[in-house]
Amino acid sequence: MDILKVLSRGIKPNIKNKTQAATATAQLPSAGAVPHPQLFHDVVRDGSPRGKKRKRRRDAPDHDDTTGRDEEDDVSDVDYFAPKKPSSEAAHQNAQTDDAAPSKKRKIKLLDEDGCRQILRSHRLKFTVLSGLQQNTNANETAHHGEAAEQDKKKRRKSAETEAEKQPKKDDQKKQIHPQPLTSFQDLRHVYDVAPQLAENISAQGFRVPTEVQMGSLPLLLRPDTALKNTGSTLTGGTGGGVDFLAVAPTGSGKTITFLIPAIDGVLKRRAEQGRESDEHVLEAVIVAPTRELASQIVNEGRKLAIGTGVRVVLMRGRLRLAAEDVKGSDDAEGGEEEENGGEESSDEEESSDGEEPDAEESSKPGGFKPPARVDILVTTPKILLNFLSGGKSGPRKVLPTVRSLVLDEADVLLDPIFRKQTMGIWRACTHPDVSLSCWSATMASNIEALVTQQLEKRSKRADSAPRRPLIRLVVGLKDTAVPNITHKLIYTATEPGKLLALRQLLHPVSSADSGPPLRPPFLVFTQTIERAQALHDELKYDIPLEAGGSARIAVLHSSLPDSARSRIMARFRAGEVWVLITTDVLARGVDFAGVNGVVNYDVPTSAAAYVHRAGRTGRAGREGGVAVTFYTKDDVPFVKSVANVIAASEKQAGKDQGDQSAAVQKWLLDALPKVAKEDKRKVKVRGIESRRSGGKATITTKSSWERRKEHNRQQAIEASKRRKRQQRQQERSGGKVTGGEAGEETEWGGLDD
Numbered sequence: 126m127d128i129l130k131v132l133s134r135g136i137k138p139n140i141k142n143k144t145q146a147a148t149a150t151a152q153l154p155s156a157g158a159v160p161h162p163q164l165f166h167d168v169v170r171d172g173s174p175r176g177k178k179r180k181r182r183r184d185a186p187d188h189d190d191t192t193g194r195d196e197e198d199d200v201s202d203v204d205y206f207a208p209k210k211p212s213s214e215a216a217h218q219n220a221q222t223d224d225a226a227p228s229k230k231r232k233i234k235l236l237d238e239d240g241c242r243q244i245l246r247s248h249r250l251k252f253t254v255l256s257g258l259q260q261n262t263n264a265n266e267t268a269h270h271g272e273a274a275e276q277d278k279k280k281r282r283k284s285a286e287t288e289a290e291k292q293p294k295k296d297d298q299k300k301q302i303h304p305q306p307l308t309s310f311q312d313l314r315h316v317y318d319v320a321p322q323l324a325e326n327i328s329a330q331g332f333r334v335p336t337e338v339q340m341g342s343l344p345l346l347l348r349p350d351t352a353l354k355n356t357g358s359t360l361t362g363g364t365g366g367g368v369d370f371l372a373v374a375p376t377g378s379g380k381t382i383t384f385l386i387p388a389i390d391g392v393l394k395r396r397a398e399q400g401r402e403s404d405e406h407v408l409e410a411v412i413v414a415p416t417r418e419l420a421s422q423i424v425n426e427g428r429k430l431a432i433g434t435g436v437r438v439v440l441m442r443g444r445l446r447l448a449a450e451d452v453k454g455s456d457d458a459e460g461g462e463e464e465e466n467g468g469e470e471s472s473d474e475e476e477s478s479d480g481e482e483p484d485a486e487e488s489s490k491p492g493g494f495k496p497p498a499r500v501d502i503l504v505t506t507p508k509i510l511l512n513f514l515s516g517g518k519s520g521p522r523k524v525l526p527t528v529r530s531l532v533l534d535e536a537d538v539l540l541d542p543i544f545r546k547q548t549m550g551i552w553r554a555c556t557h558p559d560v561s562l563s564c565w566s567a568t569m570a571s572n573i574e575a576l577v578t579q580q581l582e583k584r585s586k587r588a589d590s591a592p593r594r595p596l597i598r599l600v601v602g603l604k605d606t607a608v609p610n611i612t613h614k615l616i617y618t619a620t621e622p623g624k625l626l627a628l629r630q631l632l633h634p635v636s637s638a639d640s641g642p643p644l645r646p647p648f649l650v651f652t653q654t655i656e657r658a659q660a661l662h663d664e665l666k667y668d669i670p671l672e673a674g675g676s677a678r679i680a681v682l683h684s685s686l687p688d689s690a691r692s693r694i695m696a697r698f699r700a701g702e703v704w705v706l707i708t709t710d711v712l713a714r715g716v717d718f719a720g721v722n723g724v725v726n727y728d729v730p731t732s733a734a735a736y737v738h739r740a741g742r743t744g745r746a747g748r749e750g751g752v753a754v755t756f757y758t759k760d761d762v763p764f765v766k767s768v769a770n771v772i773a774a775s776e777k778q779a780g781k782d783q784g785d786q787s788a789a790v791q792k793w794l795l796d797a798l799p800k801v802a803k804e805d806k807r808k809v810k811v812r813g814i815e816s817r818r819s820g821g822k823a824t825i826t827t828k829s830s831w832e833r834r835k836e837h838n839r840q841q842a843i844e845a846s847k848r849r850k851r852q853q854r855q856q857e858r859s860g861g862k863v864t865g866g867e868a869g870e871e872t873e874w875g876g877l878d879d
């Protein structure tokens with residue numbers, strides 16, 4: 126009945142050093158799992174709707190989606206199961222192919238619209254123009270019909286709004302486009318003019334086949350004119366200047382390199398156009414992420430892609446000085462886009478700049494002058510950059526006029542009230558008239574899309590703004606569903622102690638044989654609050670036997686820890702030295718641990734989106750075998766339906782019926798769970814389950830409530846006795862006169878005067 130057996134399975138005793146720990150990791154089941162970059166590959170018949178989805182047979186070549194391509198570009202024969210390890214061999218091979226080619230650019234025939242449509246459908250990629258296309262039509266009409274048309278337009282707008290409410294689907298269909306998909310990474314160089322070194326760096330990472338989000342986004346972001354060439358779309362503001370972009374794609378589907386490649390490529394292209402040397406650095410892209418862990422990870426990924434290009438990808442730090450421009454005047458002069466709900470600053474996901482050590486180049490030089498840091502691409506959490514931009518206590522407010530591209534990773538949380546004020550502040554500071562925006566997440570509520578559209582409209586109304594770019598949304602798969610390639614489990618325990626017991630039982634190999642696939646380390650355990658994470662850690666840490674590494678095998682990470690401790694724990698977890706990492710939602714988003722076998726929602730996630738992101742820490746890059754276990758108690762029953770819905774949708778997407786015995790959420794359960802009122806949803810999202818906040822049931826323990834009550838009474842009695850003794854001593858010291866302590870206030874205050 127203990128965690129030890131599972132945690133010591135297959136592990137040599139007395140692992141003392143890193144080398145041994147690394148060996149241990151290599152033996153973990155996750156180490157052998159291979160990525161399946163493409164999650165979807167349905168067969169699509171020409172002209173017919175996609176209809177019933179069928180998983181593509183891996184052994185059967187699928188010619189449907191290669192219409193018009195060279196044979197060597199046919200992705201259907203590519204080895205999808207190639208390991209992700211940096212592959213110098215792959216890079217070498219590509220380099221050889223490229224060198225052997227007589228001319229650097231091969232003549233590539235672009236797909237016609239039908240060909241694009243088929244591939245996009247087969248991979249469940251759906252593009253919708255959210256703004257741009259529609260506005261273009263209206264603008265032309267106004268010009269042609271003058272004042273009369275203006276009145277007509279008002280009428281039409283009104284009826285269009287009513288129409289849109291009635292038939293949202295039909296309207297959605299109208300605005301769909303089918304740009305060129307990226308079927309091979311080689312096309313990056315040959316069709317989309319990506320710099321050879323960048324193309325080589327992608328190849329060197331062992332990425333062989335683009336994931337769906339890469340397939341859909343990269344052409345549009347790199348060369349929108351080429352991507353839209355055969356679609357017949359004419360978009361407002363032209364497409365040469367680029368598009369604003371919203372991408373909603375499953376967790377672990379490779380969104381990070383999808384926004385990094387265009388950012389690096391943009392720097393290289395502009396550097397070449399302006400004839401700048403590679404050691405001349407201009408801040409051209411800002412990538413915002415909600416947590417320090419995610420920001421550091423993006424920097425690491427960016428640096429790998431930028432090797433040998435001279436592009437500097439830098440993490441924002443407390444004392445980093447950027448090449449910014451000072452602004453005179455108040456915020457209101459900036460256009461007053463402040464969000465009503467903005468300004469809530471406390472969040473477990475939030476970052477602080479405290480404790481940051483500056484890089485050598487960030488420190489003040491003797492003599493007081495501090496040159497701006499050499500940065501091309503800045504990766505930051507919102508608050509730390511906003512602190513710099515607001516100029517501190519006395520300095521002037523600053524803007525970043527050279528930034529051409531703003532990327533919001535986990536955009537839905539960055540534009541949520543928790544971070545909205547900070548994110549909007551950064552967006553406003555990117556004052557270049559042609560700055561592009563791209564937003565990325567696995568979940569994107571429609572209010573976030575509406576907010577982005579509205580803000581873009583406001584910006585375009587400013588006198589100095591360039592013609593408005595189109596805003597295009599890409600959705601991969603079903604919107605807002607968890608990874609379909611993992612196993613979901615929803616487990617009910619009536620009480621808190623029962624939950625702890627269930628966690629231990631789940632980890633035990635014998636009981637887990639009855640209840641489905643065992644949960645094997647390494648895994649993440651999510652709790653609702655920092656206190657609960659800490660308490661669970663205290664409860665579990667001595668469960669691991671010394672021979673298996675003892676308490677060092679289990680760690681806790683949350684936002685109250687200093688940055689240095691957080692980095693250390695992350696490094697140990699990545700190295701396989703820590704097997705069980707207890708955490709809060711601070712690690713729920715974006716963080717990529719390729720080998721995580723499981724996720725335990727010890728406390729139920731507070732929203733459907735939170736479930737998607739937490740569960741998505743396993744099964745990265747389409748790896749199979751991941752398990753997400755969610756416990757719920759009596760207190761959670763009123764709120765668990767949203768999570769159950771996501772699980773049901775994920776299972777459906779994976780082809781599992783709700784009537785299946787093996788389904789985590791069966792129909793009867795879905796019907797039985799109470800519907801959550803909108804207001805309750807909002808409350809739970811912000812505050813979590815009330816009874817789990819500090820005090821009361823915040824304590825995690827296996828003791829029964831009777832035992833806990835007895836313990837509590839005993840503690841109270843001890844406290845009371847100590848208090849009495851203290852008072853007695855004080856009385857003795859002052860010769861019977863009460864002067865201070867608990868009673869002091871009474872004598873000095875003297876009661877009410879009125």
Ligand SMILES: Nc1ncnc2c1ncn2[C@@H]1O[C@H](COP(=O)(O)OP(=O)(O)OP(=O)(O)O)[C@@H](O)[C@H]1O
Binds near residue numbers: 162
């Ligand atoms: N084309 C590819 N082939 C194989 N693996 C890939 C490919 N592209 C990215 N990966 C790998 O997939 C993993 C997940 O990528 P990434 O962290 O970018 O996912 P994500 O979509 O940002 O997820 P999340 O929504 O959780 O933030 C990473 O380990 C990355 O190296």
